Amino acid sequence: MNVRAMFIDMDGTLLKSSNTISSRNMEAVNSLINQGVKVFLATGRHYEVTAPYHKEIGLRTPMICLNGAAIHDAVTGKTMQTKTVRLNEERFHHLTAVNSWNVIIHTANGVYCKETNEEIDYWTKVGQIPPRYIGDLKQANYQDVLKYSVRTGTPCPKISAIFNTEAEVIDWHDGFELLAPNVSKWSAIKSLLQEFRISPSEVVAIGDGPNDIEMLRYVGTGVAMGNASDKVKQAADFITGHHENDGLAQFIERYLLKSKQSYAI
Template structure:
């Protein structure tokens, strides 16, 4: 697919398990090749399940003034600090999701437009907050399966994950793929001109919809199966390999 020089105009990069190593760092090699892509005129878009505050330092490290996708597409930014669109998760659904977490005594977290809350620090005024995403984490896969069964009974939700041990929930229709479509609309690109790189289920829709979908070597098997190609492990500069072999070839 990547045999035409200049075919791709937008490079969407997941952070954890993709651009970042196990220490949550961008390696010098990955940073070098991201800069090369940007210098070649490719729009590099951070596309992450993280909230804006925790994603921003990586965009700044790379010197990016380009669109960002945060909380799995719940927020789309024209550039850092310039919000284009937010899609909120209804407070009544957050209350139901919280009740499920409490019943299972599972670790959970949730993003509002302002802060992150979790099992150790929750709120008394859930309806008053502007929610974006809810998540569960447990290495007890039987518990995770039970939680998923109950969550799936609640209408209007989009389920994904950012590791085999979590479930991430956004409003129905919100994903990195739909966010990328909006970024393309903003920038005048076609999805066939997009390269999407990731490792988890919150990347799979974008990988399927992009002109070139790239799974990391450490990606979940389902993500690898959906991808056009598989690059190196996130510990081995897999993003740099992908840019060199498929984007700037």
């Protein structure tokens, strides 16, 4: 396996449920970097809650954030590329306001949300930047939306399908997310591969969520975590261990580190 780059999802992949990087995962990633492989983070998180982990690992590569809607410079954190999504706002807010769903809107200037919760409190703690607005989003003065996140608590594919003509839809077990059409982690990866002159065939991507399916499918080697759904696993070439059991490190150690394998896959 001739690998020049690896793109790693964060939640459910790099991180344990405690939002920490295990020493084994850290060691495996650093060994890969020392071997000359470029390692990138590709996450649904926004920049402020990605950068601390990027720094902890010591990465020097751009960060793919918000499922590919933003790419941030490794050093300055400035956006290298953004893709904004435009919805029929009146219809969107009418649909979401009549239900007891939380709505989180990620913009180029920060996060706006209907109400706060444990996850948003964590974002504020890690990113050290609170939401710009909490309350009735019809009254919020936001622009340049990169991602809408609707937390319904249950799968809602019939509701999310309403937005198929306006946006790229990602369905989760507890809601859905909306991005600009044709935006994904894979679309951002393609952009970076052109910049670094790396072929998709020389790339490994690893993840566990529905937002990872495209990148797992289209890179040279796609790896699904053991905690991924069957749909995600079907898009992958390999399935590794659970994120609580260092599945990321398991794959790197077994297949990518020169000292531990013979490149005969």
